Amino acid sequence: NAGVTQTPKFQVLKTGQSMTLQCAQDMNHNSMYWYRQDPGMGLRLIYYSASEGTTDKGEVPNGYNVSRLNKREFSLRLESAAPSQTSVYFCASSPGTSSSNEQFFGPGTRLTVL
């Protein structure tokens, strides 16, 4: 099993450009999450999807949109990138059941907006 995979690993954008970060998991998990990680600020939740067909805003959703394409895939879109969105983005998934709470993270995407 590959676990949680993310593409791309690195990306440089110019201000105003758009892009989509892709995330997929092969663990049959119900819940998926997008975080951003900035120095000194920990991991902040952007959006999450409790189950297929649902999405909700997290702590820092402004400037982002998400799509839960199916149970496996959860994408994050930046419509008009800004320098403040320079960050490392992590996708995560969890079973979303009462038996396990662990979140499994992808390898991350390092995004720079010039």
Place this chain on the structure above:
Amino acid sequence: GENVEQHPSTLSVQEGDSAVIKCTYSDSASNYFPWYKQELGKRPQLIIDIRSNVGEKKDQRIAVTLNKTAKHFSLHITETQPEDSAVYFCAASPYSGGYQKVTFGTGTKLQVIP
């Protein structure tokens, strides 16, 4: 919403000594408290977690304690080794039996000096 504070932000210990990282949370509805370890350039990974019906949990050299009344919890690492060097994140979640909206602390960079 939930607010998680974590201290210290950096911690240096000699190999073989103990390390303690402390966190406080604000939402009394939080009942699930995971700890994640992130090595340099890697993804966060769960190392231990505790639920509110338990006051302490141990796993080899790692232990976590929880004081629900005071809303604080701590990570204890004994007999530290160089491979314990990493950033550690505490987190809190009002686990509801399915998905979990986790709020992370800002991280503690632990350096174990050989």
